[in-house]
Amino acid sequence: MLDFSSDYTRLAHPRLLETLTGARGAQFLPYGTDAVSDAAKAHIRTICHAPNAGVHFLLGGTQTNQLAIDVLLRSFEGVIAADTGHVSAHEAGAIEHGGHKVLTIPHQRGKLTADTVARYCETFYADGNHTHMVFPGMVYLSQPTEYGTLYSRDELHALRKVCDRFSLRLYVDGARLAYALGAKENDVSLADLAAVCDAFYIGGTKCGALFGEALVVPDPAITPQLFTVIKQHGALLAKGAALGIQFDALFQDGLYLSIGQNAVALASQIRRALTEKGYKQPLVSETNQIFIELSDTRLLSLQQQVRVSFWEKADDSHTVVRIATDWATTQQDVDALLALF
Amino acid sequence: MLDFSSDYTRLAHPRLLETLTGARGAQFLPYGTDAVSDAAKAHIRTICHAPNAGVHFLLGGTQTNQLAIDVLLRSFEGVIAADTGHVSAHEAGAIEHGGHKVLTIPHQRGKLTADTVARYCETFYADGNHTHMVFPGMVYLSQPTEYGTLYSRDELHALRKVCDRFSLRLYVDGARLAYALGAKENDVSLADLAAVCDAFYIGGTKCGALFGEALVVPDPAITPQLFTVIKQHGALLAKGAALGIQFDALFQDGLYLSIGQNAVALASQIRRALTEKGYKQPLVSETNQIFIELSDTRLLSLQQQVRVSFWEKADDSHTVVRIATDWATTQQDVDALLALF
């Protein structure tokens, strides 16, 4: 059956699996201290124009968010996030498990604005009782957002300014970063992220890797002994080379970018076709996700032929569903999908 | 260069890498809810004679220990472990990070005895101030131990009795379990572990997998909502099938057992040869690890030709080193190694 339910249904991009298999005879130093991991990290530093950056390969998005938030916040601080942010709702309390409150604020199409953040902080510091409350300590964004939308470079710079004004760290969750980089509307490079963030991660799991995320900390002085903290969080992979090899391959020959571009191009095709066919798209994304509203009857019959994912109820008899393309989606898949509409 | 430094220097057993590569076209349900993971879990339940067991695939040893200890202990309890136990010293405080004290007690060749545990508990409850202290809540063992030694079935039953007497949970860290199962001296089967433990894990990472450990909870009623707890710990893999596929392969055609047997047989060969050559072996293991004492001068020259791992200083001019075989060690490797002595 066709499956457009998410961008993590397949194991990994064939080139990554081949590289892993090709290395089966080799012996590696443990815990990511091997030469391939070093090379992959060096490559990422170069692309990010961040020659001193700490680069740490971790295993998944929730783990990376939990760890980054834990090391960037002080104990009396919480993290500002959109109420739609992944850390707010869908990480089973991982952030609170680490002792921190998620301070949710309203969003626009999944995005925070510099103004909303500033207003939150102004109200906080104006409150005579604010020392009895959780201090805002960082801003959590995702690029692209959970709605598939993108921050522009200008928007990120405006957010950075607010962060500086209120001594907030800025962190970007790049679980689907390839699909941001591959979007035509995107004007934010990896180097831009490194320039503007205290930390961000380059998503592997949803962008072609078997698993793995690359946490980038442009100024590693702010995260002392991060290796040990990673171990303490149960997040250190004994065979770290398995991560290094994948990220090395993802950044060879522009693979990461091309993965993003192909998926986004196919998503745009679907989006246009569905628009032409008159389907209501309540959330318009610029990346690899398409959101359409269907009558429940229509959805039930569609589900006989393709897996899509439930997003939210639109009303009593209509549902918004998400269609996602990924690195493995082909033109044939898209044609087959569109034939159903 | 020859490398006998550990049992996790190579990525994974070729059969596992092939299976992963073979599945590159398939689409899987996420988070380990796929059919292959289900099959692998069912298989493990069968081998363990534990038809209702919860089986959960996790990513590494420290993560698994941290999680298991967290769910098995109540907040006012600590875990009894040998001072040489992995959780005591080499997990960067992962257990304390979860809020629990490690209650260390003396060991014999890496092993705890039922008597030592009983005495600890008797002393604890006899202390008039014990309600001001951390209650012993579980016993942590490793099979084989960090010294490569083995618990017998009788010893495990004796420990279980003490656990029952003092309401302790019993947990076994099986990071290297294949090498226990593959040892001639071993009389403890997976079914024995399931019968005697509240939880234990079957190690993948050090026994041929790219990564992964299978946590087995014979009576899953004691770990409600463990899926959510795993997510909360940042330990849930989006592409859970990557774990299911590996454990499915490890338990096909006796692969897991044969991995253990081969490594242990080669280790025994090395052990015998070094004994004949007169090398002092301060710790005698029954599994895949060999410990020998060398003069520092000798060690320095040896290190030009083979990687071994530092264990401890014997005296000012002598060092104990560890030699480890694994699933990938060949007779040629062993011959080449022995030629150096």
Next chain:
Amino acid sequence: MLDFSSDYTRLAHPRLLETLTGARGAQFLPYGTDAVSDAAKAHIRTICHAPNAGVHFLLGGTQTNQLAIDVLLRSFEGVIAADTGHVSAHEAGAIEHGGHKVLTIPHQRGKLTADTVARYCETFYADGNHTHMVFPGMVYLSQPTEYGTLYSRDELHALRKVCDRFSLRLYVDGARLAYALGAKENDVSLADLAAVCDAFYIGGTKCGALFGEALVVPDPAITPQLFTVIKQHGALLAKGAALGIQFDALFQDGLYLSIGQNAVALASQIRRALTEKGYKQPLVSETNQIFIELSDTRLLSLQQQVRVSFWEKADDSHTVVRIATDWATTQQDVDALLALF
């Protein structure tokens, strides 16, 4: 200067200070194991019709909430609270510090309804992704609420029913419980609370004590080793008798009730008088708090003569302030206050 800013501006009711002073020569067993503490606990059990209840004297409201939530929740659960609940906003993240998320839901005059809680839980369990989210594990109420309003016995029973339906614990924060018990509209006795709650606390600090809250757990089997947990939280007072003596005095000769009745009677007087004088009261309380809206100009001049407390901005030029009576408020104080209006 007149001070109506809160109900904790004076040290303690004279009778409590006298009793403490009177006991200055005596020697007590430590940590609350003394005979006076035992007597006070026994008395509370009797009043609560809860002969087996665990009664634990703690030092303050945030500490008690933090501890109770910690022991009543499992690690994957959060606490449902009104977004105005003390635990939601004004405890500096104490609940998250303990690893738990506060799940805020809308309130009516500071109160939760059984319906709102039920709807929250229904939505939660209907969500296909709910195992990736924090489970609702308990309901936090305050009696009286932060708005000074009261739950009726019927409302509490309705909430209990919802709790039973969704396996939630029910906890009541009684920081100002004397002022609920002393209100004419109140129909909830201590015995009712013990019948309906898994735990609740009888507030001392805001009701005449120098400090101290009495946590009542009707079925102590649900909180094993609570003494040790209290110690672990840094919440165990060495001279526990200082708490026992105060609670003993508070429950002699109906002192606790009469403290509440006097304060509420005076508050009602103020409320009526201000209504007659035409002051807008945006929140109407039945207990010891009065909320009035003033122009900012009026407020500034008022503050020259009496301390009241800021509640919230009504609009750009108006402010809502809180006036609180307590056990020490006299008719003269009230007359002097009303003379200012």
Next chain:
Amino acid sequence: MLDFSSDYTRLAHPRLLETLTGARGAQFLPYGTDAVSDAAKAHIRTICHAPNAGVHFLLGGTQTNQLAIDVLLRSFEGVIAADTGHVSAHEAGAIEHGGHKVLTIPHQRGKLTADTVARYCETFYADGNHTHMVFPGMVYLSQPTEYGTLYSRDELHALRKVCDRFSLRLYVDGARLAYALGAKENDVSLADLAAVCDAFYIGGTKCGALFGEALVVPDPAITPQLFTVIKQHGALLAKGAALGIQFDALFQDGLYLSIGQNAVALASQIRRALTEKGYKQPLVSETNQIFIELSDTRLLSLQQQVRVSFWEKADDSHTVVRIATDWATTQQDVDALLALF
């Protein structure tokens, strides 16, 4: 019955109870922001020659240790303590509850030496695997120690040097500090402690207060937003004035010092007398504690007439007990005690 079991059997020094009672009519700003608390803090800063110090009144020793360790350590660090240290054994895991490991090292009569600490750190950093282990982050001492012994100024300076060498914070638990200050052998003043420590606390509970400890942080820049952290820990007293008033009284007219001197003088008298009578004193203290070994038979009969406290078993038929004097002990008490021997 005579009671020499501890130094916290009586409520409080009469002068403190009188001052509290005297203030019963007054109204205070909450949370320790009142004028008396300010004055007490200013006084402590003066005595400590630490004009910028943060001074925070907390409620008990375990709470203060837990809080101080939490704010002074980074997440990957543990605290070095004597295995006899209060934080090691008798705080029910409060330190681990905060996420930190207690790194125990051997002691001499309850004291750590600069050498032992240095050796621990040297060994740690020499270990090739130390990044997989908990980093030493601070040294915890008690003055006087749990054995009643004292650090000299020279010893503290030597420890400070080691701390500087290994980037460790130095923290002193002064639960019984009055009895150190009041000892003839003592050459460490409050100003010395402020000069040498990153933080320390001046004990109230065991030195005449109803409850309360004064945490002193000579350079408050190292503990940002400590007020909020205190609230988050459930350690903020609403009626903070109750603490301020007591510490104000303790430091009026040399009360704190004289409390210590009297108790120590009486303890010395007891010690000398018991020595003359030939009692074995296995631990010799310079402060308010006396340790003697008794046959179990003798102890049983003694316990009919005086409460002393169990310290440890000496052998199968002998026990070491502790006798403690405090601010309330009189010459008559001592005479009555000695008449029993």
